[in-house]
Amino acid sequence: MTRTIMLQGTGSDVGKTVLVAGLCRIAANRGLKVRPFKPQNMSNNAAVSADGGEIGRAQWLQSLAARVPSSVHMNPVLLKPQSETGSQIVVQGKVAGEARGRDYQALKPKLMDAVLDSFARVSEGADLVVVEGAGSPAEINLRAGDIANMGFATRAGVPVVLVGDIDRGGVIASLVGTHTILSEEDRRMVTGYLVNKFRGDVSLFDAGIEAVGRFTGWPCFGVVPWLKPAARLPAEDSVVLERLAGGAGGALRVAVPLLPRIANFDDLDPLKAEPEVDLVFVRPGERLPADAGLVVLPGSKSTIADLADLRAAGWDADLALHMRRGGRVIGICGGYQMLGTRIGDPLGIEGRPQTVEGLGLLAVETEMAPEKVVRNSRARSVPYDVPLEGYEIHLGRSTGPDALRPAVMIDGRPDGAVSPDGRVMGTYLHGLFSSNDFRARLLSDFGVTGGGFDYRRSVDEALDAVAAELETVLDRGWLERLLAGP
Incomplete structure (x- = not known):
């Protein structure tokens, strides 16, 4: 029994x-x-x-x-x-x-x-x-x-x-x-x-x-x-993020805007666990740190609403300055959608029907649609040619010139986008940073050693x-x- x-x-x-x-x-x-x-x-x-x-x-x-x-x-x-x-x-x-x-x-x-x-x-x-x-x-x-x-x-x-x-x-x-x-x-x-x-x-x-x-x-x-x-262990409740202090020191500072409707933020845990990475969650009212080498826009349950809050916090201007300094940006799922030039929601899936301007860091446009993609996926990083394993949970489809340079291949199909200079990347794949090889290659671009531990085994x-x-x-x-x- x-x-x-x-x-x-x-x-x-x-x-x-x-x-x-x-x-x-x-x-x-x-x-x-x-x-x-x-x-x-x-x-x-x-x-x-x-x-x-x-x-x-x-x-x-x-x-x-x-x-x-x-x-x-x-x-x-x-x-x-x-x-x-x-x-x-x-x-x-x-x-x-x-x-x-x-x-x-x-x-x-x-x-x-x-x-x-x-x-x-x-x-x-x-x-x-x-x-x-x-x-x-x-x-x-x-x-x-x-x-x-x-x-x-x-x-x-x-x-x-x-x-x-x-x-x-x-x-x-x-x-x-x-x-x-x-x-x-x-x-x-x-x-x-x-x-x-x-x-x-x-x-x-x-x-x-x-x-x-x-x-x-x-x-x-x-x-x-x-x-x-x-x-x-991965934390489930975003209330945990509210209590996180600033970074704890590290050769590479990674900044993450703390969006009100942040989703799947455990994507960031493998980066946070890297000894040479100083991961900083930036709260509204704070500026994105000027010395950040990488900014990660995380997933969001309501992309359009969180994009409006990102602008209200002044982080769009901070991102523009970050790019002028030579920084890099990675957007995951809703964060990827924000990086494009336009987000259309003709059916009002996230509220009233509307079209909003994106951050313009990637030449892609997103249109929300009622069909929800929910699947576990095996993938491969296109820029680094290393295997990835993760999952997709999203509404909407993103297309445009930069999507011709996909960030990853998921089960043999292109996903995401990379800017012409390679400094901005977006993807719908969650679990990107769990790949030890991907982290090692990404961090080496910043002159930092990483990927030396197996994140999944550590959990x-x-x-x-x-x-x-x-x-x-x-x-x-x-x-x-x-x-x-x-």
């Missing part, structure tokens, strides 16, 4: 994703058939699953931790924010429509059937399914029709472990407060809790454990330290390190009961 456990948080960004991945890797290392599952995710950091649909990047990472192919059923409902109030809705890997926040609350109960269907498929043949909640069950204003937390747990009969983040402060109040406001039915689903991101002497929290137990009756299943290997090694550390701090009895053999 398949065992299940669900990690829910006292809030967002408490570390559920990494804990689920760690538990999946522990189970996989013990020979169990383990699967990750997240009923509903909200993220513009998407991945293409092995069966060819969109899922949250976190569930792709968790499937890697579980050593199983990813599936659309691991994340049956994916919300991709494209405005302050509305999101694109992806159900079992395919776009099902769009909804504003209030409208989506009314739609959620209708999505429960898809969630339960996917959960049954993921559970079939598995020894263990580790489920990740979204946000917090303490958001009782959203409890009616909930599919992400207690609504799912009660319907599917999945026991819950609550995760609190001590690093942000108030962890005792958040745990006890969650207990207080949950309904009796929901409260009965909670079997215990974890305290995450602890720094220092863990014995200092003994009195905290006693206090939480006195108020709630819940046992503590472990106090988890700040997991340093997790820094080598897998980080998952093993997270799992090993968790095994030492989680309650032994609870862990052994969870991971008991078939």
